[in-house]
Amino acid sequence: MNSEAFRKNDQSVFYAVLGVIGLVVMAGLGAAYYMEHHGHVVTGMTNQIVWGLPHVFALFLIVAASGVLNVASIGSVFGKPAYKARAPLSGLLAIAMLAGGLMVLMLDLGRADRLIIAMTYLNFKSVFALNVFLYTVFFTVVALYLWTLMDRKMHGYSKYVGLAAFIWRLALTTGTGAIFGFLVARQAYGTALLAPMFIIMSFSYGLAVFLVAQAVMYRWNKRTLDEAVLRRMKNLLGVFVAAVLYLTAVYHMTNLYFAKQVDFEHFILLDGGIYTKLFWIGQILIGSILPLFLLFTTKKCSTVVFASLLVILGAFAQLYVFIIGGQAFPLNLFPGMEATSSFFDSGIHSYSPSLPEFLLGLGGLAAAVLITVIAAKVLNFMPKEDYSQAAH
Amino acid sequence: MSNPAKRRGVLGWLCAALGVALLAGTISASAHDEHGHKVIAKAGTTCVRDDEFMRRNHMKILMHQRDLTMHKGIRTTKDSLVDCIECHVNPKTNSVASSKEDFCMGCHSYAAVKLDCFECHSDKPKSADGVPHPAVSPTEGKDKQSGLSGKMRGQMQANPISSNIGGGVK
Amino acid sequence: MSKTDNSRRQFIGAGVAAAAGLVIAPGVTLLDLAHARPADEAASSANRWGMLIDSTKCATGCNDCVTACGKENGVASTGHPEIDPQWIRKIELKEVKSGRSHSLPMMCQHCAEPPCVDVCPTGASFKRADGIVLVDRHICIGCRYCMMACPYKARSFVAEPITDQKPGRPRGVGTVEACTMCVERVDAGMSPACVEACSSANHGAMLFGDLNDSNSEISKRIATYATTQVRADLALNTGVRYQGI
Numbered sequence: 001m002n003s004e005a006f007r008k009n010d011q012s013v014f015y016a017v018l019g020v021i022g023l024v025v026m027a028g029l030g031a032a033y034y035m036e037h038h039g040h041v042v043t044g045m046t047n048q049i050v051w052g053l054p055h056v057f058a059l060f061l062i063v064a065a066s067g068v069l070n071v072a073s074i075g076s077v078f079g080k081p082a083y084k085a086r087a088p089l090s091g092l093l094a095i096a097m098l099a100g101g102l103m104v105l106m107l108d109l110g111r112a113d114r115l116i117i118a119m120t121y122l123n124f125k126s127v128f129a130l131n132v133f134l135y136t137v138f139f140t141v142v143a144l145y146l147w148t149l150m151d152r153k154m155h156g157y158s159k160y161v162g163l164a165a166f167i168w169r170l171a172l173t174t175g176t177g178a179i180f181g182f183l184v185a186r187q188a189y190g191t192a193l194l195a196p197m198f199i200i201m202s203f204s205y206g207l208a209v210f211l212v213a214q215a216v217m218y219r220w221n222k223r224t225l226d227e228a229v230l231r232r233m234k235n236l237l238g239v240f241v242a243a244v245l246y247l248t249a250v251y252h253m254t255n256l257y258f259a260k261q262v263d264f265e266h267f268i269l270l271d272g273g274i275y276t277k278l279f280w281i282g283q284i285l286i287g288s289i290l291p292l293f294l295l296f297t298t299k300k301c302s303t304v305v306f307a308s309l310l311v312i313l314g315a316f317a318q319l320y321v322f323i324i325g326g327q328a329f330p331l332n333l334f335p336g337m338e339a340t341s342s343f344f345d346s347g348i349h350s351y352s353p354s355l356p357e358f359l360l361g362l363g364g365l366a367a368a369v370l371i372t373v374i375a376a377k378v379l380n381f382m383p384k385e386d387y388s389q390a391a392h
Numbered sequence: 393m394s395n396p397a398k399r400r401g402v403l404g405w406l407c408a409a410l411g412v413a414l415l416a417g418t419i420s421a422s423a424h425d426e427h428g429h430k431v432i433a434k435a436g437t438t439c440v441r442d443d444e445f446m447r448r449n450h451m452k453i454l455m456h457q458r459d460l461t462m463h464k465g466i467r468t469t470k471d472s473l474v475d476c477i478e479c480h481v482n483p484k485t486n487s488v489a490s491s492k493e494d495f496c497m498g499c500h501s502y503a504a505v506k507l508d509c510f511e512c513h514s515d516k517p518k519s520a521d522g523v524p525h526p527a528v529s530p531t532e533g534k535d536k537q538s539g540l541s542g543k544m545r546g547q548m549q550a551n552p553i554s555s556n557i558g559g560g561v562k
Numbered sequence: 563m564s565k566t567d568n569s570r571r572q573f574i575g576a577g578v579a580a581a582a583g584l585v586i587a588p589g590v591t592l593l594d595l596a597h598a599r600p601a602d603e604a605a606s607s608a609n610r611w612g613m614l615i616d617s618t619k620c621a622t623g624c625n626d627c628v629t630a631c632g633k634e635n636g637v638a639s640t641g642h643p644e645i646d647p648q649w650i651r652k653i654e655l656k657e658v659k660s661g662r663s664h665s666l667p668m669m670c671q672h673c674a675e676p677p678c679v680d681v682c683p684t685g686a687s688f689k690r691a692d693g694i695v696l697v698d699r700h701i702c703i704g705c706r707y708c709m710m711a712c713p714y715k716a717r718s719f720v721a722e723p724i725t726d727q728k729p730g731r732p733r734g735v736g737t738v739e740a741c742t743m744c745v746e747r748v749d750a751g752m753s754p755a756c757v758e759a760c761s762s763a764n765h766g767a768m769l770f771g772d773l774n775d776s777n778s779e780i781s782k783r784i785a786t787y788a789t790t791q792v793r794a795d796l797a798l799n800t801g802v803r804y805q806g807i
Contacts, residue, residue, distance in 0.1 A: 039735045040721040046644040047718050050706040110704015110719060110736030114684075118703050121684040128683035128707055184677055184796055185713035331715050333668070333792050334655055334807070341668070343651040343715065344644065462698045465605035465690060465749050474730050512699055512734030514727040 014377070021370045028363010031356040032107035040110065043357050048349035049327045054108045056319045057361030060205065061101030061368055062135075062176055063198060064315070066169040067206020069094040069142065072149075073169075076162025082229045085383040086214070087162075091146045092375050093213055093368075094169075095139060100368030102135060104361055127178045134172040141165045150379070173202045180326075187264040188326025193254075197247045201315070204240035208311040211237065213372065214383070215305045221382060225301055234304045238295035241311060245288045248318075260335065267329050267348070268321065275325035278317045287314010324351055429498040432488075434479045440470050454509070473513060481517045489515040598751030610674075610693040611748055611801060612773040613757065614780050614789060617666035618806035619767035625652055627667045627768065630759030634744060636728040647718030647733075649741040650756055655807070664806065667756065667768070669741035670695060670716035671792065672801035678708035678717065687738075693773075693801050694743045702737040709738060713793050716740045743801075773801065 035043060045052040068090050075084030106112060122129040145165045148158035177198030180189040211233060218225050252269065255261040268279055287310065294307040328349045339345045375381065423431050433439065439446055441453070457471040469475055477488050480495040489496045489510045496515075500507050599605070631650045632638055639646050650669040656662070672695045678687045679695065686702035689695045697708075697717075709717045717740040724734055730746060733739055744754035752758070753770040760768040771780030783789075789803040 036736075039723055040719065041640075041642060041645055043721075045721075047647070047709070047715075048644060050709045050719065110706070110738070111702065112704075114701070114703045117684055117701050121686075121701050123682055123685035126681050126683045126685075126707070128681060128705065132683065179707075182681070183711050185711055327710070331713065333653075333714060336659070337655045337657050339653050339655050341651045341653040342643070343648045343668075345651075345653055345668075345715065350644075458700055460604075462696070462700065463688065463690065465599070465692070465745070466602055467746070467749055468601045477729070511723075512727065512732040512737070514729040514732065516729060518729045 018370070018373060021366050021373065024366035025363050025370055027359045028104075028361075028366065029107075031359035031363065032112070035108070035356050035360070036112060042354065044352045044354040045357070046349070046351070048330075048344050049324060049351040051323055051327065052351060053320075053324075053353040053357040054104050054361045054364075055323055056316060057364055058101045058104040058108075059176070059319050059323065060312075060315055061097045061104070061364060063173065063202045064205040064209045065094045065097035065101060066138070066173045066176070067202030067204070068097065068210050069165060069169050070203055070206050071210050072145070073162060073166040076145075076149075076159055077166045082226075082232065085385070086210075087158075088146060088149050089214065089217070089376075089381045089383060090210060091142050091149065091165075092372060092381050093210060094142050095146075096371035096375070097209070097368040098135060098138065099371060100364040100366075103367050104364035107360060127175055127182055131172070131175045131179065134168070134175050138165075138168055138172050141168050169202075170199065173199045180322075185331060186326055187261055187329060187332070188268075188322065191251070191254075193247065193251055197244075197251065200240065200243045200247055201318070204237065204244050204311060205315045207233065207237045207240060208308040208315070211308040212305055212312070215301060217376065217382060223382075226385065227299070230301055230304060231299070234295045234298070234307070237304075237308065237311070238292055241288055241291050241295070244318075245284070245292075248283070248288075260332075263332075264329050268325060272325060272328075272348070275321050275328065279321045279325075282317025283314050283321060286310050287317055327351075425499075427499075427502060429502060430493065430495075431498075432480055432482050432495045437479060439479075473509070474518060477515065478517050486517070487515045599749060601749075605690050605692040605694075605749070607691045607693075608774060610773040611743055612672070612693070612771065612780060613743075613754070613802045614769040614771075614783055614805065615666055615802065616767050616769075616805040617664050619765055620652075620665050620667070621765065622654055622663065622665045624665075624765065626759045626763050626765065627756035628652060630755040631669075631741070634728075634747075634755035635731045635742075636724075636726065636733065640722055642721075645719075645721045647720055647739055649718070649739070666804060666807060668714060668716075668792070669756075669802065670712075670743070671714050671798070672741075672743060674799035674801070676798065677711040677713065681707045681711040683707065690745070694745050694748070695740075696742055696745060697738055697740060699732065699734065699737040699739065704736040704738065706738060712740075713796055713798070 043052065071083050071090035072087035072094075074080050075082075075087045106115060109115070109118075118132065122132065124130065141161065141164055145158065145161045148154040148156075148161045174195045177195040181192060181194035183189040214225070252265060255265050268275055270276060272279075291307040291310045291314070294303055294310070298304060298307075328351060330344070330346055330349060333339060333345065425431050441449075446453075453471055454473070457473075460466040480488050482488065482494045485491060485494055488494050489500075489507055492498055492501050494515075496507060496509075628648075628650050635649065637647055637649055650667050652665055653668050654663065654665045672689075672693055674689075674693065676687070676689055676695050679689050682688075683705060684701045684703055686698045686700075687695070687708045688698060704719065706719055709715075709719060717738050719738050720733060720735050722735060727733055744752075744756075747754060753761075757768040757770040760766070769780050769783065771778040773781060773784070775781060776785075784803060787805055789805050790807060791798070791800045791803055792807070
């Protein structure tokens with residue numbers, strides 16, 4: 001086949017894909033404008049479910065963003081050459097996903113026009129405000145880290161900046177978990193376990209996203225991933241998925257020993273309708289057990305990618321149950337009594353996600369993909385294979 | 393003037409003149425500034441600050457006062473937004489920001505500076521139902537609740553000396 | 563004109579004066595409470611405003627406090643019950659085992675350790691020196707984190723543009739709001755609208771006053787009768803106390 005025509009074909013496919021992703025981003029921005037103009041009444045979010053589908057997408061992106069940097073950290077901080085070669089791609093994905101997640105969060109604000117205020121009036125006791133600080137510095141640190149990785153003159157510094165990035169992303173993920181962990185009001189939150197849980201979740205989601213992105217890049221550039229590298233990474237993902245499963249078990253088992261938490265556990269584990277289904281089928285079966293089985297029994301790249309996609313689906317299910325299920329369960333102001341009021345003090349709160357919310361969340365996801373695709377086209381983020389083979 | 397008709401005529405004109413004078417106190421004077429924008433303000437009154445000062449600094453006063461009022465509870469009449477509106481309301485539209493003819497919107501639409509205030513604050517003057525607003529000090533309040541006797545009445549009603557102190561709790 | 567005998571008039575006058583004195587005397591002590599803070603004086607921590615609600619005097623189905631709040635602050639239903647802001651609501655309670663039922667109004671509890679203040683990223687949710695917890699809607703960005711944090715579900719998000727605000731009671735779309743304890747009225751020396759409505763209707767279920775003043779009616783009652791705070795285990799030291807729950 002004529003190589004010129006082949007390349008031209010590739011180009012047009014590339015721009016077509018870029019166009020589609022761009023359209024999704026535009027749809028997300030349009031949804032945000034619609035919500036801003038008409039008020040949140042056009043969404044499914046209410047005074048009972050205050051954080052909805054956009055927050056599920058945003059939190060996935062933010063948690064996965066800090067986790068995807070892990071690949072680079074294993075390279076720079078723990079000195080594994082196979083991972084070090086992948087560090088630039090990992091850094092790019094971190095920046096892109098954090099940008100996408102923050103885009104969703106900021107556009108969902110009731111007064112998004114007051115973003116400057118959010119950056120100038122900071123209440124440092126609020127973990128949200130600390131997060132604003134953590135996210136902005138994260139961008140800078142990772143950008144610096146990318147510079148040390150990709151500029152030959154700066155290679156010597158990559159170890160130090162990599163360490164800084166590693167510590168910073170741990171702080172960032174702890175902060176993200178603490179958003180919920182510091183809330184005393186609701187039965188789903190308010191536990192110190194959420195900080196390490198979010199860190200492990202970030203490891204798992206981040207690596208899953210990385211494997212998918214890496215596979216796409218390799219396929220596009222018609223290269224095959226080295227089997228040894230694939231084996232290491234898939235096993236690592238398996239370990240992370242198992243760790244998330246472990247912490248989930250600890251979280252629920254502990255709750256079951258607290259009499260005041262038993263009603264909430266029954267809701268999540270037994271009779272919560274959609275939330276119970278999403279927990280057992282989405283998070284546990286599709287998101288944990290099936291991927292574990294696939295990851296530890298396969299050698300094929302395509303199966304690993306499929307397992308990673310399952311982990312991502314499970315991640316969405318987990319976040320949906322956590323964020324929305326946690327709000328759906330009513331606050332218990334008067335233990336031992338049934339309370340009814342005009343403000344929905346009793347009964348499970350209902351929530352039906354609306355199209356604008358879904359589009360906004362999807363738009364953020366597409367923005368992350370767009371940034372990655374454009375950057376990968378412009379700069380060379382393909383993992384180099386000329387590292388010295390580490391002993392396995 | 394012994395002629396009764398003449399007396400009635402003069403008296404009538406005097407009454408008419410008095411009526412007009414009284415009315416003039418309530419209608420708004422509207423001067424035009426150099427851009428041709430109506431500067432609506434209650435006739436016979438002066439602004440709490442200089443015109444030129446206000447033109448340049450009203451936003452600073454508003455920003456500073458809102459923090460004082462919100463966080464410290466300082467509700468002096470001088471810089472009260474509700475009092476600004478009382479004076480600057482356009483009697484035709486009963487508002488300060490509903491159209492380009494109104495006081496605030498006139499300049500703001502020309503300068504293309506979006507007004508955020510009236511997303512939350514009412515752009516209309518206090519209505520007759522007398523929602524007590526704190527900028528009017530209680531002794532000069534018009535509604536019955538802010539008069540001295542009204543306050544006493546309100547307090548006695550709010551803090552009833554219960555007749556069954558002993559049996560109030562089951 | 564003959565000389566009138568004023569003795570009866572004097573007697574009646576003296577009697578009226580004495581009766582007036584007896585009637586007004588209690589008001590004179592209460593006048594201390596009614597003394598409005600001067601407009602240019604800041605709120606101080608010498609006061610701590612609180613409410614005492616006697617739920618035994620609260621009738622099931624009575625909504626006087628809720629109606630008064632709506633009228634005072636311009637909070638009205640827009641036909642979307644799940645989205646409508648509600649600053650105060652009546653909760654009907656029924657004990658599961660015994661079936662005993664009673665009701666009470668629930669609003670922002672104006673905690674001394676408010677979780678909503680701790681979590682607000684911009685500091686819009688704040689506690690004033692005299693204990694009233696407010697949302698500074700000038701700097702609220704509408705993130706709704708305080709709504710997640712409030713243990714009493716006191717806060718509401720304004721989800722629709724509002725155009726008919728009451729002058730002096732600003733509220734707008736995209737910000738979070740809650741019971742302000744009628745701070746504008748309190749600063750003018752009055753009690754909140756809900757308390758006023760409950761008293762005018764002679765239900766006697768709600769009492770407002772200065773918790774820091776040991777001579778106030780509310781402090782005396784709290785010192786005499788058993789009162790509780792809702793979700794007392796959270797140790798938030800609420801400004802709103804309840805009897806009979």
